[in-house]
Amino acid sequence: MNNFKKTKLAVAAAAAMGLSLPAGAVVVVGGENGWEVSFDGNINQFYVWTDPDARPGGVVGGNMNFADEKSSRFRTGLMPALFSFNVKAPTWNGLDIGGRVSFAGQTNNANTKNSDLGVNGGFGDSGIGKVRSDSTSDFGGNLEFREAFFTVDGAFGQVLLGRTLSLFMGKNILTDQTLFGVGATGSVHGGGFTLGRIGYGYLYPNFNSQVRWTSPDMMGFKVSLAAVDPSKVCGEGAVFASGANCATETNSPRGEGEISYAGTFNNGSYQVWGSGMYQNVKRQSVGGGFGDDDFSVWGWTAGTQVQFMGFEVNGSYYDGEGLGTSFLMDADSLDATGQKRDNKGWLVQGGYTILGHTKVAASYGRSEADETSNDRSCRTGGGSCVGAGGARLEEQNSYVVGIYHDVNANLKLVAEYSRVENEWHGGQEQKANVVGVGGYFFW
Numbered sequence: 001m002n003n004f005k006k007t008k009l010a011v012a013a014a015a016a017m018g019l020s021l022p023a024g025a026v027v028v029v030g031g032e033n034g035w036e037v038s039f040d041g042n043i044n045q046f047y048v049w050t051d052p053d054a055r056p057g058g059v060v061g062g063n064m065n066f067a068d069e070k071s072s073r074f075r076t077g078l079m080p081a082l083f084s085f086n087v088k089a090p091t092w093n094g095l096d097i098g099g100r101v102s103f104a105g106q107t108n109n110a111n112t113k114n115s116d117l118g119v120n121g122g123f124g125d126s127g128i129g130k131v132r133s134d135s136t137s138d139f140g141g142n143l144e145f146r147e148a149f150f151t152v153d154g155a156f157g158q159v160l161l162g163r164t165l166s167l168f169m170g171k172n173i174l175t176d177q178t179l180f181g182v183g184a185t186g187s188v189h190g191g192g193f194t195l196g197r198i199g200y201g202y203l204y205p206n207f208n209s210q211v212r213w214t215s216p217d218m219m220g221f222k223v224s225l226a227a228v229d230p231s232k233v234c235g236e237g238a239v240f241a242s243g244a245n246c247a248t249e250t251n252s253p254r255g256e257g258e259i260s261y262a263g264t265f266n267n268g269s270y271q272v273w274g275s276g277m278y279q280n281v282k283r284q285s286v287g288g289g290f291g292d293d294d295f296s297v298w299g300w301t302a303g304t305q306v307q308f309m310g311f312e313v314n315g316s317y318y319d320g321e322g323l324g325t326s327f328l329m330d331a332d333s334l335d336a337t338g339q340k341r342d343n344k345g346w347l348v349q350g351g352y353t354i355l356g357h358t359k360v361a362a363s364y365g366r367s368e369a370d371e372t373s374n375d376r377s378c379r380t381g382g383g384s385c386v387g388a389g390g391a392r393l394e395e396q397n398s399y400v401v402g403i404y405h406d407v408n409a410n411l412k413l414v415a416e417y418s419r420v421e422n423e424w425h426g427g428q429e430q431k432a433n434v435v436g437v438g439g440y441f442f443w
Helices: 008-016 121-126 170-174 374-379
Strands: 027-030 036-049 069-076 081-088 096-105 143-154 159-166 208-212 221-228 254-265 267-285 293-308 310-321 342-356 360-371 391-406 411-424 430-443
Touching: 008 221, 170 254, 170 267, 170 310, 374 391
Parallel strands: none
Antiparallel strands: 027 036, 036 069, 036 081, 036 430, 081 096, 096 143, 143 159, 159 208, 208 221, 221 254, 254 267, 267 293, 293 310, 310 342, 342 360, 360 391, 391 411, 411 430
8 A cells, every 4th residue: 555754765865965855845655565665856946137247358267157248037046956766675684775866957948949059058057068978959958867876774874875965065055045046147148057155155066976984873973984986177278077187097086074963952953064075186198288297186164053943053164275166176176287276265144034934044155266376477477377368266255145935845935136246366356146036846
């Protein structure tokens, strides 16, 4: 006989997706033999209006629009539309085994009526597109294979194998108010999800293939360790791991880890976390001044969240070398000579939930990139310059205020305003106002 209920697996898997499901939002079909299959997901739609300044002259980098173009779009927000399948096997000798597969997509095309000529909009709003491996058009509304993993739970904790959200920066994005909003948009013509605070307080952790162990709950403490599919490390002139300025030899996995503590007090709760990432990579000789070079990319982040009688405060900070300004290691981690850039950033957020249904929140965040010696030479003209002349990106910051109202367990309405500002080492600035109004249907 079938029944419909919530399970620990479905809710935990959805939380790993960054989808904080309301009560009753997971549908589970159970069988007499102990197997359970569940489905969850969302569809969201926003009206997004933005008015970016034109990109200033004499600069390199940045993810905002090049032209001064006011824009009205109907689109998904930071979180794409999701449809997910969960399977749980019968408990066997104290082991709980389950799996999850999820797909993500957008309701919008890449600001075109028909075809985007083969450019996949998965990161379209960053202003840096991903080129498909085939020449067919996808009409701008891409479909991303987001998660595919299985877990084994027991007295030892949990072992996860497959593709899911990475540990490093994972909690930063999951505790961000713009997870259910729009935040920054990048290019107004993008076909993918918006940026939220990606590049404006934290970096995008992405969903990666990995093997992960998480300890049991030890009186509030938890430890997670993961060996992750390594990434090429790319720099100026290379877009998403394609191009000459990339370190491509990855002879060992990337290491990621997280330690967290969660607790409660009278009328409140709190959590504290810290995570880190380390990867060694080698650049092969490709000519043009690039020689064999072994180096490491590393980063750490820490954050906290406190909730008390409807009030919520949280903040986080990150630092590292070769991380990039928005997407980890993919686009501008290195300068034009292959030298690592130093990166750091932080955010602070506060909010209040009225009568348990309406959250009002405001936040500020920024991400920074230091100049290398070559960056400085290209900006000042005071020495030899490899690459284009001009100032490199120094910081991206944004202010966000929003109202997030739960009509019921399945419907959330959102109104959000963001002020986005980019600055370069030469003092140039670019600004934009972003308004997003829309909502979510959860199941």
